[in-house]
Amino acid sequence: MEYNPITVTDLNRYIKTKVDNDEYLNNVLVKGEISNFKHHYTGHMYFTLKDENSLIKCIMFKTYTPNLKFVPRDGMKVMVLGTVSVFERDGVYQIYCKAMQEDGMGSLYTAYEELKNKLEKQGLFDNKYKKQIPKFPKCIGVLTASTGSVIRDIINVSTRRNPNCYIKLFPVPVQGKGASDKISDAIKTMNKYKLADVIILARGGGSLEDLWPFNEEIVAHAIFDSEIPIISAVGHETDFTIADFVADLRAPTPSAAAELAVPNVTDLLLDLDKYDNRLKSSLRKKLELMRLRYEKCIAGAAFKDPLKNINEKYILIDMKIKQIHNSITNRIKDNKTKMIELITKLDTLSPLKTLSRGYTITTDLGGKVVNSSKGLNKDDELILKFHDGNTNVKVI
């Protein structure tokens, strides 16, 4: 009997051909738990898929990894779609994965959709309840894990924008059981003690399962009830959690949240400069305008020949005086004429004229006129008034 061995290579090649020709193995959907997960620096992912009894090696080339909606980790329950083939060199068969999904996602998705619809109906997502994010918060509260890149990113971006910003980190677990209670408690505590002017609720990217605390009703209500405005930055740009819908503002990433919360001091200082200039130039303009007005005023006739006006007034005064003088002179003349008329009239009426014709006026010694002979007695003295003088007489 002649031995006719084949080489290992031949054997492995043979097995590979067998396997590759199997239509079923060309397209299998397998579920299991990830272990020994390694994301190689070349971009490919190596891991083992196992259940209670068995395991199989898996590889996902970097051409497929960008399509993953989550970051695979050890212990994660997943479904993989791929081709079973043999790696000839090592004589191992493995699944060449084309797609991978978290197992049990179906039920999570349903729960997510149901809660989303419910809260939407309750109005928790309504824009009218969204609070304004303060433009210049004195203190920024950050709710996230105290380690990891999220808090670092937020601190970096914030301090770059404002080197003097004030950040209060309230460390909370961002995944796993109990995280949602801790997050909602943290929001309530921040509100109770008014610890910040704005809150950033942040978490890095992860699977739907990882992000789950942010999809829980208790967190949604805590965000809704918060008096302090909340910016949510949960997961990657493409991940939308319930928290994002309820929050007053959604930031695509934690860094973006920091940008939204912290004003850029350089910009503000530039703004202030601009205001300074506006104030200065408008005051300068005002002064210039005032100066022009003043100059125009000074250039007027009133200031140029101030005596002209006065001299004109003098002339007027002189004219007035002349007028007054004339009217007084006329008045005096008139009165004089009138007086002469009256004197003449008086003269004709004067009893003296009658006396000159031979009449006399008889009076007693007291000057009382005696116009009757009755009452006169012998030796009574009387005065006779002639036109040219008086004579005392005695009754005989």
Add this chain to the structure above:
Amino acid sequence: MKNENNINFEDAMKKLEEIAVELEKNDLDLDTSVSKFEEGMKLSKQCSKMLEDAEKRISVLIQTEKGISEEDFE
């Protein structure tokens, strides 16, 4: 203006903007213009001081039975 030192930045900036607009309208008398200008410059100084003076602090809130305490981060 009461509480000059406590005016918050946002209000100060708003006030500054108002003063700039008022001054630019140019229908104020000179005295008012000058006093508005002074007020504006004061506000502007306050604002930049506020920006510079803000205390840089990054702290961690620690929840204890007594309440919340604050510690420096890092």
